[in-house]
Amino acid sequence: QVQLVESGGGLVQAGGSLRLSCAASGRTFTRYDMGWFRQAPGKEREFVAAVRGISPYYADSVEGRFTISRDNTNKTVYLQMNSLKPEDTAVYYCAAGVTNSRPPRYSYHYDYWGQGTQVTVSS
Numbered sequence: 001q002v003q004l005v006e007s008g009g010g011l012v013q014a015g016g017s018l019r020l021s022c023a024a025s026g027r028t029f030t031r032y033d034m035g036w037f038r039q040a041p042g043k044e045r046e047f048v049a050a051v052r053g054i055s056p057y058y059a060d061s062v063e064g065r066f067t068i069s070r071d072n073t074n075k076t077v078y079l080q081m082n083s084l085k086p087e088d089t090a091v092y093y094c095a096a097g098v099t100n101s102r103p104p105r106y107s108y109h110y111d112y113w114g115q116g117t118q119v120t121v122s123s
Contacts, residue, residue: 001026001112002024002025002026002029002032002096002111002112003024003025003026003112004022004024004094004095004096004113004114005022005023005114005115006021006022006092006093006094006115006116006117007020007021007022007023008020008021008117009092009117009118009119010118010120011120011121011122012084012119012120012122013121013122014084014085014121015083015084016084016121017080017081017082017083017084018081018084018119019078019080019081020036020078020079020081020092020094020117020119021076022034022036022076022077022079022094022114023074023075023076024077024096025075029072029075030072031098031099032096032099033050033052033098033099033104033109033110034050034051034070034077034095035047035048035049035050035051035094035096035104035109036049036068036077036079036092036093036094036095037093037095037107038088038090038091038092038093038119039090039091039093039116040087040089040090040091043090045093045107046059047059047105047106047107048062048066048079048092049062049066049067049068049079050068050104050105051068051069051070051104052099052104053099056068056069057104057105061087062088065081065082065083065084066079066081066082067079067080067082077094079092081119084119084121085121086121086122086123087121088119088121089120089121090118090119091116091117091118091119092116092117092118093113093114093115093116094113094114095107095110095112095113096111096112097109097111097112098111
């Protein structure tokens with residue numbers, strides 16, 4: 001069982017930066033792919049970024065602006081978000097899924113989800 005707790009969301013102006021954190025419980029953090037997804041009002045949840053081992057994956061919409069990283073010692077995954085745009089406004093969710101052959105870009109790969117943290121980017 002893995003529990004995930006996100007933090008770091010908030011209100012920021014366009015062009016600004018935020019760093020999201022996701023703290024995980026459990027003893028086998030390194031077994032898991034870690035992902036970030038987001039859901040805007042009236043839209044479906046969408047993939048943002050993931051890390052499998054040391055390999056990152058990004059949605060095209062955030063490539064070059066967001067950076068995902070993980071600290072296995074502290075069982076934490078981060079999402080550094082730069083050059084934020086109003087269209088980045090959403091609830092951001094952290095997710096964990098056991099590493100396997102499934103592509104880490106899809107939500108069905110993940111078994112555990114955090115409660116979400118709101119990110120609002122004003123224009």
